[in-house]
Amino acid sequence: MKLSQSSRWTLPNCLTGFRFVAAPGLLWLAWQGQGIGFMVLLALAFLTDVLDGFVARLTGQVSEFGATLDSWADVVNYLTIALGCWWLWPEIVTQELPYVVMIVASCLLPAVAGFAKFGKFTSYHTWGVKLAAAAMGATLYLLFLGGPAWPFRLAAVICILAASEEIALTLLLVKPESNVRSIWFVLRRKKST
Template sequence: MLSHNIPNTLSLFRIIAAPFILLAGWFEMPILFFILFGMLLLSDVLDGIIARVLDQTSELGSRLDSYGDILTYLCTPIAVWWLWPDIVKEELYYIVAAIVIYILPAIFSLLKFGKLASYHTWITKISAVLMSAGVLVLLVFDDNLLFHSAIYFLVIAMIENIAITLIISKQKSNIHSIWHAWNERS
C-alpha cells in the first residue's frame, strides 16, 4: 500500500510531471520546459529534506524518489534535443557519456539484486546539483564548462555506486557513502 505523506507525494509529482517535459520539447515551448524542469528539481530537493525532517524516510519513498530521478533523466535530454538541437549536436559526446554513466550503476544493481539501487549517496546528490546547474547554464548562457565538469564528477558517483553494489550483500536504500556501505555490510 502506498504511504501517503509529503515526500512520497513530491516524488509521485516528479514521476507524473517528468513526461510533460517531453511535451514542452515536442511543442517547442522552452519557457514551459524551464518551469517544469525547475519544479522537478525543486521537488527532488524538497522530498529528501522533508522526509528526514518529518522522519518519513522509507524504502518506498526512496524507490519513488529514484523512479522520479530516472524519469527526469530520461525525459530531459530528449526535450533538450527537440528544443536546442544545435547544443545537443555540440555536446553529443558529453550527453551520451552522462547517459552511459547513469545507466552503468543501474545495470550492476539489476544484475546483482534484480532491482534498481536507491543509494542516494552524498556524492550522487552533489553530482545531481552540479548536473542540474550545468544543464541550466548550458541552455541559458550557452556555456558548457559547468556541464562538462559535472560529467567528470558523475564518473566519481558512478564508481562509488558500482563499488557499493559490489560491497553490500543485499539491496539496501539510503547509503550515504562507500564508507558507510563498507561499515554496514552484512
Template sequence: MSFPNYITLSRIIAAPILWYLIYSGNKQAFAWLLTYAFFTDLIDGVIARKMRRVSALGSKLDSWGDSMTILSGLAGLLVFEWELLKQYGVIVSVVFALHLLQLLLSLWRYKKPSSFHTWTAKTAALGIGMFMLITLHFGFYEWLFYISIGLLIADALEETVLIFLLPKWQHDVKGIYWVLRSE
C-alpha cells in the same frame, strides 16, 4: 502515503508533461517545469526527514522521480540545444554508457535498480540539474558542462563499485567510504 511522497509523486507526474513540452517545442514552459521538478527533488527528502516520514516507498519513488526528471531534462537539452551539444557527443555517450552499465549490473545483482542515494549521486544530480537549468534559461557554459560530466562519471563509478561491495540491495547508502568503514 505521506506528504513528502506526494511531492515526489508530483515530480513523476511532471515527466510526461515535460515530454509533451519537448514534442510541442515549448522550450520556455519546459525549462520552468523542469525547474519545478528539480526544486521538488531538493525539498522532498528534507521534508521527509523533518517530518520523520522517511520510508522505503519514499526512497523508491524518489529514485523513479530522479530518473524520470534527469531523462526528461537530458531529452529536452538534446532537442532544444542539439546544435550546441552535438560536438560533445562522445563525452555524453561515455557518461550514458557508464550509467547504463551501472543499471544493468544492479538489475543483474539485485534484480532491481539501485537506490543508493550516495552523497556523490546527490552532488552529481545537483550539478547536472544546475547545468540543465542554466543552459535552458541563460545559455551554455562549457566549464559547468565539464564539472557536471565529472560528477556524473564519479557517481556512476562509485555506484558500480557499491554493487560489488554490497551483496544485498540497500537504499540510502552514503558512499564507499561509509560502507568500508562499517565493515
C-alpha cells in the same frame, strides 16, 4: 515490512511523484518548442527532488518505498531531460553529445548493475550522487541559456564518478541498502565487524 497502500501516499512520496507527472509535460513543452516553459517546469521538478528527502526526514516518513520511488523518478527525469533538450536545442546536444551520454549512462549503469546483482533497483542516494545531480541541474541551465560548456562537462565527469561509486557499492554490498552516504561508510562498517 510491507507498506500499506495508504501509507505510501505521504507528502515526500507525492513530491517525488510530481516528477513522474511532470515528465509528459516536459516532453510536450519540448516538442512544442517551449524552451522557457520546459525550463520552468524542470526547475519545479528539480525542487521536488531536493525537497522530498528533506521532508521525509523532517516528518519521519523515510521509507524503502520512498527511496526506490525517488530513484525511479531520477531515471525518468534524466531520460526526459535528455530527450527534451534534444528536441529543443539539437545543435547544443549534438555538440555536447559525449557529455550527455556520460550523464545518461551515469543514471542507467548503476541501475543495470543493481538489477544484475540484486534483481532490483538500488537506491543508494550517496553524497556523490547528490553533488552530481546538483552540478548537472545547475550547469544544464547555464549551458542551454547560452553560457559556457565547460561547467556542464565538469558536471558530466562528476556524474560518472558518482555512478562509479554506486556500482562499487553494488559490488561490495551483500544486499541492497537505501540512503548510503558513501562507500567509505560501508568500508568502515565492514572493517569494524
